[in-house]
Amino acid sequence: MDGEVSTERIKCFRRIFSNEDERIRANDEFANFSLKSGPFADPDSIGSMYVTDPRKWWACFGSNAPLLQRNSSQYYDEKTKLWDVGGDQFGSMEDVGVLEFANLSLDEPELESVLFDENATTRMEKENEKDSEVEEML
Structure with a gap:
């Protein structure tokens, strides 16, 4: 895995999971996903990773990593809600x-x-x- 990507993922996990126990569980979920081990070692899960749309894959197999799923209430309600700062809406083009x-x-x-x-x-x-x-x- 790219070093910079790994460093940024670690920073992101620190922000999202301020509780150390929860962060350890999230790291464990990510490790299982990344290494295709634990609940992600299933041949159907591995085979589908390469041919299925990522959202559909997470809908089928993501329940094994509840902390990493984006449909959690924390993702929508807490500090991660505005992760992209500008939001998904485009503002006015006036005065540009x-x-x-x-x-x-x-x-x-x-x-x-x-x-x-x-x-x-x-x-x-x-x-x-x-x-x-x-x-x-x-």
Whole structure:
């Protein structure tokens, strides 16, 4: 397992499971899951891990790790409720200024190289104008 992932998981478990006994049980559940041992050693559980949607897998086999399941009341009601800080809702796009026009995709590298100035004239258009001027001079 990646060292950074392991370190962050440990930090997360410390935040979620402030009670040491509960944290030890959660670590035990995670170890069983990760090592495919204990209740997760079942051939159906292991085989399904690779072909089943994770949510469906947890619905079928996750009862063996109740502390790790996200449908616990602690997940919804306590301090983990806002784990993503911004929530799952998008706010208003008003007052974003230039940012609302900067929605370029990394899958479109040719668009990334295009910069817009205040008059909506692109750098490429300016370069084309320069090329035309040079051609006219020749």
